[in-house]
Amino acid sequence: MSTYDTIGKSYAQFRLPDRRIVDCLLNALQLKPGSTIADIGAGTGGYSRAIAERGFLVYAVEPSEVMRSQAIPHPHVKWFDGCAEAIPLPDNSVDAAICILSLHHFTDLEAALLEIHRVVRTGAIAFFTYDSQARKDFWLDDYFPFLWEYDEDSFFPLEYIVSFIQTHLKNTVDIYPFPLPPDLTDLFLAAGWQQPKMYLNSEIRASMSAFALTDPQLVETGVKQLEADLASGEWQIKYGKYLEFTEFDVGYQIIVAK
Template sequence: MTIYNSIGKVYSNSRLPDLRIVNSLINLLNLPKKSIIADIGAGTGGYSRAIAQQGYSVYAVEPSSVMRSQSVEHARVKYFAGYAEDIPLANASVDGVICILAMHHFSDLSKAVREMHRISKKGALVFLTFDPRLCEKLWLVDYFPVYRDYDFRVFPPINDVVELIPNYTQRTVEIYILKLPHDLTDMFAASGWRRPEIYLNPEVRANISALALADADEVEKGVIRLQEDLETGKWNVKYGEIRNLSEIDVGYRFLCAKR
């Protein structure tokens, strides 16, 4: 049982793969078409399908039955029930591995990293993760303080992860900044940095773990304040300058671990 069995019931409605992230993952993997890629913590399989559509085969590994039940079949995607710490794939059975905004949910990151290394041949392990310590406070925190509290509690510092991976895989890790565009289709936590209206949507909030797992009364207070500030123009006065930006760095990073 995972937390997404309770909070991931409509995950596929707002967590749609963003093609720019898909292309970044493929570029970092640097594998020929028809290679086999393992997607660990694949969720509903959105990114698995998007990568398969680019000509790759994908093994999508996800422990939550609720998440897997929302997956859409694709001829080049095979789904597996399993945890990152005990991946149900054979040694050296894939050419590369991706893990998208999932490592903070692993019970044992070191064991998960060892497992990803075990199943991969010579290809890279590519992670997309987040470190709130790498950015200035986003306006979202003024309405939902629980968001920042959650992030600092569950997301390990990037430097700690970068040190951990070589210790268990003898791989070299490179860090790449993901600047968030203003029109992301994957509505993860900070994706609405220029679209505050999306946080008024309960379905979007349900698919952001920091808000879905927080005290419902505290979240509702933030929603009411945000709605009032948007209606009165107060939000625009305080934060409107952010609408002049086309992209922003708020701490999302790709990690590419190579042999």
């Protein structure tokens, strides 16, 4: 059973595609409209649909039935039940590929990268991911210190990913930091950096794997402290500076292999 058959039931409600992420990915791919893009680890298909609406044909590959069942149909999105390590597509069958916050869920990263490379003709592969080594100080860690351990255990070092791509896929690699705007529509883990009340919502937390896969007691302890600090004004005293930022670079990256 896929992890997201268990934790992905409300995913489509809170993990809506953000247009700025779509813009960055398409700019990285540099494809003509009508090209075919594989979305590996497509989830509920929000990004697949958003890219299809820009004039592309998308092959959405996702192992979780729960996630696929939440997808809104689109005539230019074709769904495949499959995982990154065994993509159910022929060799050289797509013009490019994307992976959006899915690398850390692959059971075998090397096999997955080789598979993605296998199905892509000559175009680029764009990964939107998180680099735990580039992580900046973030107030969320003070309430949920287990997030550090989750990141270290879940996310592959950026240097390792780049080295494998260069050595085994023979691709060049470009890396672009993605500072987070304060109004993301895709509510992944750090999306609420300027909206602390967001983390009090259990349904939103359920769509973030770092919370959904952690001991609920640890999560609840942090939630109670955050709620108390927001009510007393302590959060504003300690972290009000975040409200003055126009963006926040906490370590999210776009990796482009060509």
